[in-house]
Amino acid sequence: MSQGAHVFAGGGLDRESERRRDPAWVEARLADPTSRFLALWHLQILVRSGEASGLAWATSALRELADREADAVLLGTNGGTAHFALDLSPLADPLAALGLEGAAEFADLRAIAPRLPAQEAGIAAQARSLVDWHARHRFCAACGERTEARQGATLRFCRDCKSEHFPRTDPVAIALVTRGERCLLGRQAGWPARMFSSLAGFVEPGETLEEAVRREVMEESGVRVGRVRYHSSQPWPFPSSLMLGCLAEAESEEIRIDAGEIEEARWFERETVRRALAAPDPARDALLLPPPLAIAHHLVRAWAES
Amino acid sequence: MSQGAHVFAGGGLDRESERRRDPAWVEARLADPTSRFLALWHLQILVRSGEASGLAWATSALRELADREADAVLLGTNGGTAHFALDLSPLADPLAALGLEGAAEFADLRAIAPRLPAQEAGIAAQARSLVDWHARHRFCAACGERTEARQGATLRFCRDCKSEHFPRTDPVAIALVTRGERCLLGRQAGWPARMFSSLAGFVEPGETLEEAVRREVMEESGVRVGRVRYHSSQPWPFPSSLMLGCLAEAESEEIRIDAGEIEEARWFERETVRRALAAPDPARDALLLPPPLAIAHHLVRAWAES
DSSP: OOTTOSTTOOOOOBOOTTGGGOHHHHHHHHHOTTOEEEEEETTEEEEEOSSSOOBOEEOGGGGGGSOTTSOOEEEEEETTEEEEEEEOTTOSOHHHHHTOBTTEEEEOHHHHGGGSOHHHHHHHHHHHHHHHHHHHOOBOTTTOOBOEEETTTTEEEOTTTOOEEOOOOEEEEEEEEEETTEEEEEEOTTSOTTBOBOEEEEOOTTOOHHHHHHHHHHHHHOOOEEEEEEEEEEEETTTTEEEEEEEEEESOOOOOOOTTTOSEEEEEEHHHHHHHHHOOOTTSSSOBOOOTTSHHHHHHHHHHTO | OOTTOSTTOOOOOBOOTTGGGOHHHHHHHHHOTTOEEEEEETTEEEEEOSSSOOBOOBOGGGGGGSOTTSOOEEEEEETTEEEEEEEOTTOSOHHHHHTOBTTEEEEOHHHHGGGSOHHHHHHHHHHHHHHHHHHTOOBOTTTOOBOEEETTTTEEEOTTTOOEEOOOOEEEEEEEEEETTEEEEEEOTTSOTTBOBOEEEEOOTTOOHHHHHHHHHHHHHOOOEEEEEEEEEEEETTTTEEEEEEEEEESOOOOOOOTTTOSEEEEEEHHHHHHHHHOOOTTSSSOBOOOTTSHHHHHHHHHHTO
16 A cells, blocks of 8 residues: 555645744634634534535634634644634534534544545544544643643643643554464454454553564464564544554464453454455455455555455 | 664563553562562663673562652563562662662663663663653643552553543654665754754654654755655653654755754765764764664664665
8 A cells, every 4th residue: 555545644734843833823823714624523523514525614713612721723734724623512512503504514533534535534633633632631740730732732831830741642553464375363342243353552662663563462362473564554543543554474373362452363364355355245254354444454455465 | 674673672571461450460569579670760770880781670678668659660571570660769869778889870771771781771761661651640631630550550540530541652753864875864953063863753643654754854854755664663762752763765855944943954975874884983074873772873774785
């Protein structure tokens, strides 16, 4: 898969890392009638209703609706036009307040993303991660005082102890483990029947990506991994992961499940995987793979078609 | 460079992701006289004094010295022996309290790491990241209340709002940008004279590793990057980064500096870089490169020797 082609990649806004440090510049963008505002409500994204899905951008007038707590989050600029995200969760009926009943709706990003233009899916991913981070980080982890958003809400600042807090991005090691003509897939309890995916887990402090792959695969399946090759990466805004996709070579075959992490792990023949990719059919008694939304789909495809 | 060969990689402890959830198991390891404890003091690491450098491990008796606040951090097990890190920062004179004056000393990890055995440097990296994270995250970012360490201090829990907080690992995109026989290096104000390194910056929410490389290089140097290839990764415990090292191909040459980020960026000929790698000499009026401790060194070497 070519780099940057994953869903949620390609937002492409200029994040204005330098100019966002200037409060006057941010304030001018907030007041600019050409600036665009994306509304979120309980982490759902405002999209246009109807067939032609797309983000429902509003103008700076939207800002009047927001709570003072809900600082507008600068996403970046595109051709000079500033783009912000705004959390309307304090409103009971934001569609009515916006006068957009029937014209727009709040949608779950995971559900709507496959129907969004690629760039808009990327921008929505950025917006969702940042709005969620602000909502869950109103206080200073160092001293417990309230923090305030700064630099277009790209960080939070504690007036009390002067700590700066930056949004989290949590690296996740996700690997398709293979051995000859077979690959190792696992399933979690609660997934749709017969659905399996590649193994994954957070990279912990003090380990490399490659070490995290080996540790996670060992913990979840008991399989020993040797060589690890990086494949591609994907931002995953649920809430703020960076999926680091790898292809990994197994050095052992026996599976021992860690029931705390996954329900089942199993080796699948390449031919079985190819059939599942070619004709996903929920009615058949066959392997189900994650949809193209997920990097796991592309790791499996890269191996199955190699 | 082979995977896992970076300094700070290869700690190799079994992190016991499953058993650490059992408080009785953790308590038994804490009391076990064969368990090993690594003392830290203001983020410095206790090492043996003298020529043969190594971590100065202590037994569970060390735990008596620690403040109640300073929860022992489970690093993992090795051959069944539990390893913990313990923050002695509340003590005024920890060496005297330990009875180790002359036999051990607290050392800066960056300074001591090149002299530590590889596995010990990795364990120390893990310990430093985790101890520092606890020290700066005593309060709940969601509600402001005090949190408490759980599961061998591998997470913090808020009794008030029931939030779980996990240690941060911040992914950093670091890239050697090349164009034919030249590579792009930058220097920050305050670095030793003539020292240059590859460009780097944190991956932000909603972007891939490859997008972060392109954005950072554009922001810092004005150079446009096309193809990005992942090379290797390194845990960097200052405080808790995951360095994701890449080789990147420039599509433009003109340099425009962002003075807020770096002081200077410059193209260097491959031959100049080879000479700097072969004979680093602070007395000469020549390029200085980062030491082998840093992944930047290995990115530069991979290109120079290719």
